[in-house]
Amino acid sequence: MFRMIAIVAGVGLALAGSVEAQTPRKGGTIRMTAPYGSSFTSLDIHTTQRAQDEIYAKALHRSLYIWDSAEGKPVPELAKEVIVSGGGLVQTFKLRDDAYFHNGRKMTADDVIWSYNRIMDGTKAYPGARYVRIIEGAAAVEKGQAKEISGLKKIDDFTIEMKLTEKVDPGFYFFTALTSIYPADEAAKESFIQHPIGLGPFKFVEHVPGSRIVLERWDRFYKPGKPYADRVIVSVMAEAAARDVAFRNKEIDTSVLGPAQYVAYQADPNLKGTIAEVAEVFTRYMGMNPAFKPFADKRVRQAINYAIDTDLIINKLVKGKAYRATSWLPLTSPAYDKAMKPYPYDPAKAKQLLADAGYASGFEFEWTTSQNESWGLPIVSAVIPMLDKVGIKAKVKQVEAAVLSEVVRSGDYQAFIYSQQTGPDPLAALKCFHSSTPQSACNYMNYKNAEFDKIIDDAGQADDTAKRTQLLQKANALLYDEAPVWFFNYNKAVMAVQPWLHGVQLNATELTHQNVEDVWVDETSPAK
Amino acid sequence: MPMLSFLVRRLLQTIPTVLAVVLLVFVLFSVVPGSIVSSMSDDADPQVELRMKKQLGLDDPVYVRFGAYIAKLATGDFGTSFRTREPVTSMIAKRAWPTLQLIFTAMAFSVLLGVPLGFIAALRPGGLVDSAAMVVAVSGLSIAKFWLGLVLMYLFALKLGWLPSFGYGDGGLKYLLLPAVTLGVSPMALFARTTRAAVLEIMTADFVRTARSKGMSETRVVKWHVMRNALVIILTTVGLQFGGLMGQAVVVEKLFSWPGIGSLLVDSVLQRDIPAVQGSILVVVLAFLAINLLIDVLYGVIDPRIRYA
Numbered sequence: 001m002f003r004m005i006a007i008v009a010g011v012g013l014a015l016a017g018s019v020e021a022q023t024p025r026k027g028g029t030i031r032m033t034a035p036y037g038s039s040f041t042s043l044d045i046h047t048t049q050r051a052q053d054e055i056y057a058k059a060l061h062r063s064l065y066i067w068d069s070a071e072g073k074p075v076p077e078l079a080k081e082v083i084v085s086g087g088g089l090v091q092t093f094k095l096r097d098d099a100y101f102h103n104g105r106k107m108t109a110d111d112v113i114w115s116y117n118r119i120m121d122g123t124k125a126y127p128g129a130r131y132v133r134i135i136e137g138a139a140a141v142e143k144g145q146a147k148e149i150s151g152l153k154k155i156d157d158f159t160i161e162m163k164l165t166e167k168v169d170p171g172f173y174f175f176t177a178l179t180s181i182y183p184a185d186e187a188a189k190e191s192f193i194q195h196p197i198g199l200g201p202f203k204f205v206e207h208v209p210g211s212r213i214v215l216e217r218w219d220r221f222y223k224p225g226k227p228y229a230d231r232v233i234v235s236v237m238a239e240a241a242a243r244d245v246a247f248r249n250k251e252i253d254t255s256v257l258g259p260a261q262y263v264a265y266q267a268d269p270n271l272k273g274t275i276a277e278v279a280e281v282f283t284r285y286m287g288m289n290p291a292f293k294p295f296a297d298k299r300v301r302q303a304i305n306y307a308i309d310t311d312l313i314i315n316k317l318v319k320g321k322a323y324r325a326t327s328w329l330p331l332t333s334p335a336y337d338k339a340m341k342p343y344p345y346d347p348a349k350a351k352q353l354l355a356d357a358g359y360a361s362g363f364e365f366e367w368t369t370s371q372n373e374s375w376g377l378p379i380v381s382a383v384i385p386m387l388d389k390v391g392i393k394a395k396v397k398q399v400e401a402a403v404l405s406e407v408v409r410s411g412d413y414q415a416f417i418y419s420q421q422t423g424p425d426p427l428a429a430l431k432c433f434h435s436s437t438p439q440s441a442c443n444y445m446n447y448k449n450a451e452f453d454k455i456i457d458d459a460g461q462a463d464d465t466a467k468r469t470q471l472l473q474k475a476n477a478l479l480y481d482e483a484p485v486w487f488f489n490y491n492k493a494v495m496a497v498q499p500w501l502h503g504v505q506l507n508a509t510e511l512t513h514q515n516v517e518d519v520w521v522d523e524t525s526p527a528k
Numbered sequence: 529m530p531m532l533s534f535l536v537r538r539l540l541q542t543i544p545t546v547l548a549v550v551l552l553v554f555v556l557f558s559v560v561p562g563s564i565v566s567s568m569s570d571d572a573d574p575q576v577e578l579r580m581k582k583q584l585g586l587d588d589p590v591y592v593r594f595g596a597y598i599a600k601l602a603t604g605d606f607g608t609s610f611r612t613r614e615p616v617t618s619m620i621a622k623r624a625w626p627t628l629q630l631i632f633t634a635m636a637f638s639v640l641l642g643v644p645l646g647f648i649a650a651l652r653p654g655g656l657v658d659s660a661a662m663v664v665a666v667s668g669l670s671i672a673k674f675w676l677g678l679v680l681m682y683l684f685a686l687k688l689g690w691l692p693s694f695g696y697g698d699g700g701l702k703y704l705l706l707p708a709v710t711l712g713v714s715p716m717a718l719f720a721r722t723t724r725a726a727v728l729e730i731m732t733a734d735f736v737r738t739a740r741s742k743g744m745s746e747t748r749v750v751k752w753h754v755m756r757n758a759l760v761i762i763l764t765t766v767g768l769q770f771g772g773l774m775g776q777a778v779v780v781e782k783l784f785s786w787p788g789i790g791s792l793l794v795d796s797v798l799q800r801d802i803p804a805v806q807g808s809i810l811v812v813v814l815a816f817l818a819i820n821l822l823i824d825v826l827y828g829v830i831d832p833r834i835r836y837a
Contacts, residue, residue, distance in 0.1 A: 037795060037798075038781070038782045038785075038791040038794060038795055039787075039791055039792065039795045041611055041612075041795075041799065042611050042612045042613075043612070044612070044613070047568065047611065047612075047613075048568070048611070049568070049569060049570065122573075122575070122576050122579055123576070123579045123580055123582075123583045124576075124580065125565050125568050125569050125572040125576050125577060125580045126568075126569070127568060127569040127570070127572075129569070129572075129573075129576070130569070130570075130571050142573060142576060143573075143575060144579070193612060193613060193614060194614075208696050208787050209619070209622050209623060209787050209792065210623065210626075210781065210785070210786070210787035210788065210791040210792060210795075211695060211696040211785050211786065211787040212695065212696070212785070235694070235695060235785055236785050237694060237785050238782055238785075239674075239782060239783050241678050242677075242678070242681065242693070242694055242783050242784070242785070245678065245681045245682055245685060245686055245693045245694075246681075246685075246693045246694050248686055249685050249686045249689075249693050251685075251692060251693055251694065251695075399561070400562060400798070401798070402562040402563075402566060402567045402798060402799065402800055403561045403562040405562075405566050405567070405570060406561060406562055406563065406566040407561075409566065409570070409571070440571060440572075440573075440574055441571040442570070442571055
């Protein structure tokens with residue numbers, strides 16, 4: 001499924017890049033943009049979960065696994081071989097013996113162990129802790145009950161044994177930059193934050209806060225012949241209109257497009273071919289608090305799904321830059337069921353369901369939202385009249401994005417609108433609805449359903465991939481019927497790519513996150 | 529001697545102002561919802577959150593935290609950023625020069641263009657130049673910076689290819705021009721209007737009439753009597769505009785990816801990096817006070833009738 005979508009989405013790129021089949025050219029500068037804020041949060045990638053920061057981190061750092069966009073799954077990166085034993089709970093990693101940090105020192109098992117122990121520091125709230133917790137004994141370190149993760153054992157300098165708490169694919173847990181491997185000796189120094197050292201294909205040169213990060217080729221990178229480019233410049237460009245001018249002026253090689261630019265680029269014959277798009281693993285939804293009486297009734301939640309003309313909002317307001325959600329798991333999830341159909345727009349049915357639930361004359365609720373243009377206030381404003389038509393009144397409570405995240409985790413809401421990562425691991429995405437998952441983790445609707453729990457538990461124990469997928473699809477279908485949320489859309493990430501830039505991957509986890517060692521610029525690039 | 533005592537007195541007067549700002553910002557960020565922990569991780573363990581707050585001293589009562597902050601501030605320590613774990617002074621130092629470059633260039637552009645424009649307009653009131661100058665002035669005051677910046681980018685970068693559309697580059701003039709002009713157009717318009725009004729008023733003053741009746745040439749009248757007196761009003765406006773420019777620079781910095789204090793402040797607010805927010809605001813306030821102190825000193829230089837009493 002993922003491959004099909006990636007191929008369809010990549011048509012524009014393929015047409016534009018007719019020289020894609022050429023031998024990659026060595027040299028030149030890749031000029032990427034970081035569009036999600038007016039600066040990078042930190043040069044210590046362990047401390048920041050913002051997509052903005054991982055753009056440069058993909059060039060500077062490496063983790064145990066890496067995301068393979070073509071395959072749609074994580075693959076070993078710093079490990080040459082992974083041996084699974086102990087009924088899937090023990091993973092033995094044979095590490096690369098040719099990976100050098102940018103200070104010239106070879107990576108060893110000690111660096112991996114040091115990095116994971118650091119991430120579990122219970123006084124720092126490192127966001128990668130959510131992944132490392134899957135290792136036995138990691139939670140004890142986080143709680144301050146142990147100094148080292150008991151489930152991580154160094155066998156020799158290039159072999160590690162990792163005991164997991166659950167039978168999961170560790171690739172999904174250790175592929176993002178949040179779990180990057182740091183050099184144990186250097187990273188403990190204060191200077192590391194100013195001059196980070198990693199294992200990635202490019203080494204750090206310069207950071208101009210609020211403007212750019214410059215990186216240059218690391219000649220001892222372990223993949224022969226890579227990276228192709230000499231330099232990578234990641235410019236901070238938060239304003240879509242400014243990116244648009246810079247892209248048209250050939251000053252940047254990539255530009256994330258918002259809804260307005262998406263329409264304009266599609267209509268412009270000179271720019272249409274530069275568009276790359278992919279269904280990202282993010283689901284946008286309105287969460288309903290079951291502690292608020294009307295939302296405790298499934299019929300009310302279903303009525304809301306019937307009452308909203310979701311297609312109209314996606315087409316007119318989001319300008320088609322989203323895919324209609326048919327349940328929780330997104331299009332690019334390996335467990336996505338293409339037979340699923342979304343709730344149709346049916347206000348009459350919505351009214352009937354409300355009447356059946358005892359709310360024939362409707363009710364009022366408070367809807368907490370941020371200002372986000374794709375899944376915030378503009379969407380809420382469009383939905384309110386639709387709900388009003390069936391008798392439901394919504395009062396808007398507008399908060400900042402940082403506050404919304406706190407509201408959602410604390411359960412201090414009647415309803416909220418949000419965008420949540422729902423992949424790439426479908427089991428992890430659905431586990432957010434398991435009754436054992438705390439609200440503060442990702443069970444934001446405090447969902448509890450014994451039947452759902454059982455299906456998820458069975459899926460977690462299933463060794464057969466087909467059987468596991470079938471169970472996950474069943475759980476996803478159950479969620480559709482239970483409607484703990486209004487299923488709005490899956491994000492369609494759109495990026496314009498200059499014709500001289502090749503090797504850009506349609507990364508469903510986040511389109512701006514590129515394995516830059518595979519990206520190259522041809523001689524027509526103005527940056528040479 | 530009077531100058532020295534004036535300076536000491538003015539410096540002492542700034543202390544309550546600075547303390548009031550520090551207190552206000554401190555209290556404000558103690559009560560606004562959202563925290564550094566929630567901005568760092570979507571699913572931090574509540575126990576971790578508590579430990580982190582304890583480590584950062586966020587679980588202490590507000591008055592204890594404020595006391596500790598003031599004590600540090602007295603030694604020139606602005607604290608350590610929650611996010612980057614860098615000293616806030618070092619974060620600000622990296623951003624201070626680009627902000628100063630931007631603000632001073634914008635101010636130079638606005639003064640060099642706005643003041644002569646206002647003068648010329650006032651010397652021929654009601655004429656073509658006056659009408660044109662006032663159209664420019666009103667437009668300059670009305671145009672949104674964001675929109676103007678985009679128009680300048682489109683024209684000078686995309687259409688003419690003379691300047692880069694964004695970025696800091698090597699910090700040179702070609703990168704600075706567009707953001708500085710974008711920032712400077714509004715004060716330029718204000719200077720033109722203020723200068724025109726001041727000059728028109730002074731031109732009808734008794735001492736100007738006296739000078740003319742003594743047979744002094746019009747050039748000398750303008751140079752020695754009108755210009756000097758108008759400068760006091762212009763200087764006051766310049767001082768006030770510095771503060772305004774610091775606030776408005778946020779929009780321009782973000783639009784042009786210019787690495788100034790404004791974007792540091794905005795990002796720090798969004799991420800609840802309280803030490804960075806407090807430090808950035810304090811620096812902006814101190815800069816504003818320093819500029820205005822300098823202008824007060826200049827009053828006496830321009831007009832000897834103003835005494836440092």
